[in-house]
Amino acid sequence: MAWFEPKTEKTSIPPTKALWAVCPKCNSHFEKSVWKQNSGICPKCNYHGRLSARERIAQIADKGTFAEVFREVTYSDHLSFKDATGAYKDKVEATIAKCGENESIVMGTCRIDGHEVMLGVMDFSFMGGSLGTGTGERIARACEQAIAEKRPLVLFSASGGARMHEGILSLMQMSKTSAAIACVKEAGLPYISVLTDPTTGGVSASYAMLGDINITEPRSLIGFAGRRVIENTIRQKLPADFQSAEYLEKHGFIDKIVERSELKGFIAKMLGFWGF
């Protein structure tokens, strides 16, 4: 009689995360290999998932042309910042050890379908892609090098906003990067901004929204204030597609939503239109 038989040991189930990729937008489960083969795009809802900076560079830059610059610029703990969970320095050092990057943007020169550019790609896994003094400095240096070498500038954003652990000087990176971008434009060089999932806060409110063209991928989250902050302020539910790529395009802030597979060709085509 089964009901008083001793309980058998549960067979050990492998941790789901090791095997499965879960789409954060539609919650569908796929084998990780399927997710990866599909370039990090959900096969069901076409959500364009997050890529590391290196994965993105591999997809965008012509093979073997990416030459990284400004690795000497990294984070700065000028406030010796500590919060309830510990010191900023320890957190950021752990991040560096884990993800291999030493700032939230990777910068370099490369070719895109033959077009010479200055390319910057943010990595969301580095402190939530936050804008720190090192990030801002890399962007400003990139703008200056782009002007000196007459290169178009292409920046891929992925960020939660300014890095509060670096205090007021992280906020000042918004004006610093915007001023540097303004100089790129004054020099008659194109700046293509690609806002990838997610681009919010101080990054969307500075260089990410200042592209000569602003483009994005399907279903990316783009906005200034967080959804919860807004819901708490206005005390009403927001539409389901609020702050999505499609919503931004509808309201006139995005030039085009481009599929990941077509992104490289699209950037090259636009540069070609403008004679670069």
Place this chain on the structure above:
Amino acid sequence: MTAFDRVKIARDPKRPHLKEFIKHVCSDFVELHGDRIVSDDRALVGGFGVIDGIKCLVLGHNKGSSVEENMEANFGMATPDGYRKAMRLAKLAEKFHVPVVTFVDTPGAYPGREAEERGQAEAIAKSLEVFSRLATPVVVVVTGEGGSGGALAIAVGDKVLMLENAIYSVISPEGCAGILWRDGSKAPEAAKALKITAKDLLRLKAIDEIVKEPEGGAQKDHAAAAAFVKKAVVKALKELSGKSVEKLLEERYAKIRSMGNFFPAAK
């Protein structure tokens, strides 16, 4: 005095706000309305005025001193319409080479549905771009709360002054405490860690000068506080007035560019 004591003073509703500063600092003032697109944002006010004989454009966040005033001014939280109005007026001042004086006092840009739909991020970004290259002198005074991007959008200039008890931060102490302490009530700790007082900002070279307040704070004596502000603004305007546009823009860029550059030069 702790950093959080300053936060409380900076937010004191009895502190002088834009209306009071205009009354005491300007001998003449004509407000101009609207962004020419959708509305006239009452949270960000601008117009032409005269400060000690110098004609200038005055822009500022419009916080109120009473509930009614604050309802009208949306507690000084501007929408994209406000930033676009500020840019429109700034470009007008540039056209006639009239200097710009801004008064910064906001908890932050308004977080709302319409604000997002009309491009809050784009409006702030554009404002940073416009003010960083505006071909006329820009003097900024942080008078109360310098709340993040919503403050910075009108705080990019040639001279940034800050009142002794004002605060200026990348995030509100409450917001920071909520995220990094997982407890909004730890705001005093967050305020200390974030380094948001005028002295901190001067040390970090995020501002250029601290403006003294009357004994006990600006809220005790509006006229005296405004007199200190007026003196500092006039001094800054006179310093800047002799400079060519080229030099002005070059120096402004160098100043913005140097912020937070702790790093070695490129190899």
